[in-house]
Amino acid sequence: MHKHITLGHGSGGKLTSDLVKGIFASAFGMNGPLTDSAITGARGEEVAFTTDSYVVDPIFFPGGDIGKLAVCGTVNDLAVAGAVPLSLAASFIIEEGFETGKLETIAGSMAAACLEAGVKIVTGDTKVVEKGKCDEVFITTTGIGLVRPEYRDIGTGRMVAPGDILIVSGPLGNHSIAVTAARKQLSFVTDIVSDCAPLNKMIGRLLDAGAGIRFMRDLTRGGLATVLNELAEMTGFDIYLEEPKIPVDEPVKGVCEMLGFDPLYLANEGKILLVVSQTDATGAIGILRSDPYGKNASVAGHIKDTRGKTVEMKTAAGGTRILNQLSGVQLPRIC
Amino acid sequence: MKFISEYRDSRSAEAVANAIRHEARRNYTFMEVCGGHTAAIHRFGIPSILPPEIKLLSGPGCPVCVTPLGYVNKAVALSLERDVIITSFGDLIRVPGSSSSLWDAKASGADVRIVISALDAVDLAAANPDKKVVFMGIGFETTAPGTAAAINRAAGEDLKNFCVLSGHKIMPPAMEAVIREGTAIDGFICPGHVATITGSSVFDFIPRKYGLGCVVSGFEPADILLSILMLVRQVNSSAPACEIEYSRVVTAEGNLKAKALMNKVFQPEDSEWRGLGNISLSGLGIHDAFRYYDASVLFDGLTGEEEGEENPSCLCGEVLRGRKRPSDCRLFAKSCTPENPAGACMVSSEGACNAFYRFKKDA
Incomplete structure (x- = not known):
């Protein structure tokens, strides 16, 4: 373990995983799989329980703000755990001197996101710290949802089998690039907009249809590459990905080319990976594409029958290579 | 984005790979000098497309990789000075020095910032008049013009709190050093972005003096494969030459404006390369006329840790x-x-x- 925490420990990649496993999971005695939401029992019903902190910089960006992000992120973490989101708690750490008007705007976008997702913020907390002790505002949201029993293992990879199909719900990388551009770190202007959105209704329709969904995860920090590596690790199977089939918008591709980013590692705030049985893949794609948040969903690869825990990718040029876990930081503070 | 999908199409890649397969008569070893090529070759899985007769070796063209330990130590020492803001391209920050990296220094309180252009560092200096902003100038003829432009602008604006620690290097002397070391290669895949600035003519001496082929290549899969095919043909016909595959960008003369700016701000000096040692006149020191912007002059004596041994097991x-x-x-x-x-x-x-x-x- 490093002597000091570096920004790389917040990247969602291997350093984050080392930090969570090495310090928190071991101290808290968490031995189970580290999924997006914990499933915990309460009088016969199972409840999904999750929390997330938001420190995005800047707090307002094309396609959303820190408030919308804080609601959508937690709602999505519940939804991909196979749960119907019910209630959220929201805690604010606010920097002295922060404009009240901005706080009103943020609260307004949180309310709008809650309305769309069909959840309520029922409790919360507010702290104000001296100027310079935090950056404008940090938000933590915690959520609970009711687990659909047939999908209680959907985040664990236990149901995944060889031959299953990988589906990506839409183009990757827009959130990371939109936020980075809004931070004025790019010396050019883009019109790329964050994909930040609550996905619980779209996911609900998929689950209602009884599609043979074997695994689901939102593609946040670390992006598709990180999620696939975690899936390979969890299931033990090799995974085959086809780069030309992975949707990436042209402007995002262009920025990535210029700055040396790989969209497969970039964070999204409105995209999921699904692993679906072969027979149900077409149906699942149909349901996704009928939803505005899934209209560019695409099959991206499949689960292999070999057990090497490796993600192999056919490249656009027709070669093959390994897609490894993210090392270090790609872009800090994008959520 | 134009010029991406066209050069990434698997059918064109396959067609060129087939031609290479068809024309290969023996084993060939080519060196891709540029780190951008190394990354592209592996990112696109080029080795899996090539026939077994073609072996690719990576050369000394990754700017961060050839930057010596002493430079990193000096950068870390600078970052610990009072009122100094270190600005750097991202990769350099994580390179381990003798006992720590800039990344470690940042985590323990040093003000180290990643920039994507040297001009951003000048802006930062203008915005922070009470701080000294030091830009870590590393890289080859690709990044050197940017650093030159930054120094030139700072001088034009009479900005007193900006300076550069120049570790800039030029490519041809290192390629010559590799040849002289006796590394067995049949030709070079020459750096396309370097040649955009310098022109391909800086590599002309390689076929003339050493009888080795050179093809200046672009960075897309089709570019790299086509460059390999051109090199195979040069070897087969025993006609080594300096050819340009990346002709949509590269000319024989290069970018005259950028070259003039580099000549104005920099002067050639001997330079230490990790792995290759000291190579005569392979570095770009800051010209005496701009010494006020030279961090090695301003912070003379601040060398950081003694140039310790690199990890002896590291290859x-x-x-x-x-x-x-x-x-x-x-x-x-x-x-x-x-x-x-x-x-x-x-x-x-x-x-x-x-x-x-x-x-x-x-x-």
């Missing part, structure tokens, strides 16, 4: 000379990973070890 130097492959190193993927790099070749995304680690199963 970065051998890898940079094309003598060894990353997988030959016993630290590779064991005690040396991108999270915990032992050597610079594992740090940069353009480093051979990093590219092997990220993209190859059997590395």
Whole structure:
């Protein structure tokens, strides 16, 4: 373990995983799989329980703000755990001197996101710290949802089998690039907009249809590459990905080319990976594409029958290579 | 984006690969000099498309990789000075020095910032008049004009709190050093972005003096494969020459304006390369007329830790000379990973070890 925490420990990649496993999971005695939401029992019903902190910089960006992000992120973490989101708690750490008007705007976008997702913020907390002790505002949201029993293992990879199909719900990388551009770190202007959105209704329709969904995860920090590596690790199977089939918008591709980013590692705030049985893949794609948040969903690869825990990718040029876990930081503070 | 999908199409890649397969008569070893090529080759899985007769070696063209330990130590020492803001391209920050990296220095309180252009560092200096902003100028003829422009602008604006620690280097002397070391190669895939600035003519001496082929290549899969085919043909016909594959960008003369700016701000000096040692007139020092912007003059005496031994098991130097492959190193993927790099070749995304680690199963 490093002597000091570096920004790389917040990247969602291997350093984050080392930090969570090495310090928190071991101290808290968490031995189970580290999924997006914990499933915990309460009088016969199972409840999904999750929390997330938001420190995005800047707090307002094309396609959303820190408030919308804080609601959508937690709602999505519940939804991909196979749960119907019910209630959220929201805690604010606010920097002295922060404009009240901005706080009103943020609260307004949180309310709008809650309305769309069909959840309520029922409790919360507010702290104000001296100027310079935090950056404008940090938000933590915690959520609970009711687990659909047939999908209680959907985040664990236990149901995944060889031959299953990988589906990506839409183009990757827009959130990371939109936020980075809004931070004025790019010396050019883009019109790329964050994909930040609550996905619980779209996911609900998929689950209602009884599609043979074997695994689901939102593609946040670390992006598709990180999620696939975690899936390979969890299931033990090799995974085959086809780069030309992975949707990436042209402007995002262009920025990535210029700055040396790989969209497969970039964070999204409105995209999921699904692993679906072969027979149900077409149906699942149909349901996704009928939803505005899934209209560019695409099959991206499949689960292999070999057990090497490796993600192999056919490249656009027709070669093959390994897609490894993210090392270090790609872009800090994008959520 | 135009010029991406066209050059990434698997059918055109396959067609060129077939031509290489068809025309290969013996074994060929080519060196891709540029770290951008190393990264592209592995990112697109080029080795899996090539016939077994073609072997590619990575050369000394990853800017971060060839930056010597002493430079990193000096950068770390500078970052610990009062009222100094260090600005750097991202990769350099994680390169381990003798006892710490800029990244470690940042985590323990130093003000270290990543910029994507040297001009951003000038802006930062203008916005922070009470701080001294030091830009870590590393890289070849590709990044040197940007640094030159930054110094030129700072001088024009009479900005007193901006300076550069120049570790800039030029490519041709290092290629010559590799040849003189006796690394067995049949030709060079020459750096396309360097040649955009310098013009391809800087490589003309290689076929003339050493009888080795040179093809200036672009960075898309079709570019790299086509360059390999051109090199195979040069070898087959025993007609080594300096050819341009990347003709949509590169000319023989290069970018005259950028070259003039570099000549104004820099002067050639001997330079230390990790792996290759000191190479005569291979570095770009800051010209006496701009000494006020030279961090090595301003912070004279501040050298950082004594240039300690690099990890003796690390084969970065051998890898940079094309003598060894990353997988030959016993630290590779064991005690040396991108999270915990032992050597610079594992740090940069353009480093051979990093590219092997990220993209190859059997590395």
